[in-house]
Amino acid sequence: MSVLQDTRITVRSMRIIDLLASRVEQIEKELKQGVRKPYKKVVNVSWGDPQKGGVKPLTFVRQVLAACLYPPLINGDKLPVDVRQRAQKLLSVCVGGSLGSYTAAGGIPLIKCKIAEFISRRDGGVPSYPENIYITSGSMWSLLNIVSLLVDRQSSPKMGVLASVPSFSTALIGMSQLGADIVPYYLKEEHGWELQIEELHRALESVKGVCKPVALYVINPGNPTGNVQSRKSVEGVIRFASEKRLFILADEVYQECVHEEGTKFVSYKQVLAEMGPPFSDTVELASFHSASKGIMGECGLRGGYVELVNQEASVKNYTYNLFSKDSCASVPGQIAMDLMVDPPQPGDPSYPLCNEESQHIKATLVQNVKRIHEVLNSLPGMSCQPVQGGAFAFPRLHLPPAAIQKAEEEGLHPDYFYCVRMLEEVGLCASPGCEFGQEGTNHIRICIMTSVDTMEEVLRRISSFHTKFMKEYY
Known part of the structure; x- marks a missing residue:
């Protein structure tokens, strides 16, 4: 098919997004109600949301925003001088001096x-x-x-x-x-x-x-x-x-x-x-x-x-x-x-901390990418191309014929079937490759913009689930 028609794009992709999000919400509600599951919380790496994945916001950004939203902070001494100066300048170009x-x-x-x-x-x-x-x-x-x-x-x-x-x-x-x-x-x-x-x-x-x-x-x-x-x-x-x-x-x-x-x-x-x-x-x-x-x-x-x-x-x-x-x-x-x-520059009071935090985030992403390659490429039936940039890894699933047949019997795309099972069994939510127009192969998308601890937990859950899943269908 030369053109991805509207129905194929919107109906399938929106249905996948909505169903997975809805099920995550239901599971989280069940956990709060005390329903026993093999995990205590859902780890959701289906979205490119760094702070949801445990990445801390930059202090300088939050300080300037705080001062802009609550201008009395500008006149105090609790914030660095460059933060207060930036907030004052930004407010001066807002109508009425207000956000x-x-x-x-x-x-x-x-x-x-x-x-x-x-x-x-x-x-x-x-x-x-x-x-x-x-x-x-x-x-x-x-x-x-x-x-x-x-x-x-x-x-x-x-x-x-x-x-x-x-x-x-x-x-x-x-x-x-x-x-x-x-x-x-x-x-x-x-x-x-x-x-x-x-x-x-x-x-x-x-x-x-x-x-x-x-x-x-x-x-x-x-x-x-x-x-x-x-x-x-x-x-x-x-x-x-x-x-x-x-x-x-x-x-x-x-x-x-x-x-x-x-x-x-x-x-x-x-x-x-x-x-x-x-x-x-x-x-x-x-x-x-x-x-x-x-x-x-x-x-x-x-x-x-x-x-x-x-x-x-x-x-x-x-x-x-x-x-x-x-x-x-x-x-x-x-x-x-x-x-x-226009972040803080060398010599500004906020520069050392802002630079330290930024470099930590960059180093964390490099570390996450390294661990993803090490772990996922070591799993039988999974391979992952190098992640040169961006916020996601997109490993390929080489699923057994029996797993593909089971998915078809349930009317599901194989990688969506895989993601549903992974969510239910180990509480990990990833996006199936079919959500992104992919046909003929099976993939999952994983957000890499997480803390190191979150990524290690993600890899632990994937390894546990994938090993069991592959044994089940071979």
Whole structure:
């Protein structure tokens, strides 16, 4: 099937997400009521939520937020001086000096300028302009708003978006609900989940006459795959998009999370600029980032941004109006964006602690990745590609025929059947690969953004369950 139809994307994926979440809630309720189970609590690594996984928030972030929300703290001496100065400056650009007021629809101008400076530093001096940046309530909100600009529900043939498989299921669901056909291109697991340009050509050719693709969605570093694109790979995607006149949707929310030594994140914006004309002048790009998914890990604050590149002037006003329909992004989320792009610097009172905490989180992720590779690749019937970056491992299950047959008898995808059993028997919730559009193979997705202790417990439960499960069906 060349196009992942709406029903297959939304019905199956939403059903899987809802059923697992509902069962986790039921089990937790049963445990509180004293129902005896082989475990005392559920460990849920199905979501990319660092703080849920035991990662502590950065002290500087919480101190500034506290002072912004309760300004009397600025006049005391309980907080470092740079914290109080930052809070005072941020409040001075809020209407009425309060986080409780609306801001400009595209975000607080001062923070947009800081984001532009951050992007330019990240990209080796490539210019970035505040007027092309919108602060949003998370990256997914902005992604779907951009897709709504690109996709005409009434068009015939239908418009489509090329998207990787496996891919972030929430994005696939959202784009489908906006009327886009999802045109899958398959990442090569045996090559470390590499994005191959030949596969993009195959995907586009496969839907000729069926739908009209208008955009290409890429996730770098990958979710759920953990791959990080090389500069050569990014260049190839840009050349393909230019040739086929596709708008690039670059989901780069895990850009700070690169774990493999010798691997480096390079943004689509930087590569596009450095390729020069005609690419740098014509290829349309939206790049997304978030306070949720990096070292900051503040999922609940709902802060993100999108930078638009080469958007036509005639479309800019419409884009601004579209992004204005919800008044403005969460103001605490906007503050989080400021703190993410402009953290304490050497010499600032808060720098030593902030640097120590950030380095600890990075070291923890590297340690978790190492342990995942060691443990999961030692289990019979399981293999895991290197996790170069991002927040997840995506190990493959090589299930016995009897287990696959049992799952089919129960009307379940095999990896979903596996996840249900694992949740019930050892209280560990992971996401099944079928949630991410994967067909023909079986996988589970595990969040690696946890404390070391949580990850060790995750690996202990997986090892115990998997060993028993494989013996049962061999």
